[in-house]
Amino acid sequence: MTVYETAAVHARELGVLAASGRMSDLDADSLAAAEDLMAGASAVLATAGRLDLIGGAS
Template sequence: MSVHESAALHAAELAARAEAGTLSALDARSLAHAEDLMAWAREVLTEAGQLRLIGGA
């Protein structure tokens, strides 16, 4: 599993907690970190011309 895939799964789990109203402050920071990891992975893959690896164009 790639960094992007792992971060995306974690972000989805935390987003579900946020929607349910059970997101703690620690979970909120974890969600922000997961989103940062996804953005970083997208940037690296874009620069490498490999965005297709995460379903991008």
């Protein structure tokens, strides 16, 4: 699994937790970190013209 995919799974799981209203401050920090990892990986892939690797247009 790639960094992007791992972060996306983690972000989805934490999103469910947030929707339930049971998110702690640590969980919120973890969600922000996962989103940052996704954004960073997306930027690198965009620069390389390979957004197709994560389901985006290249």
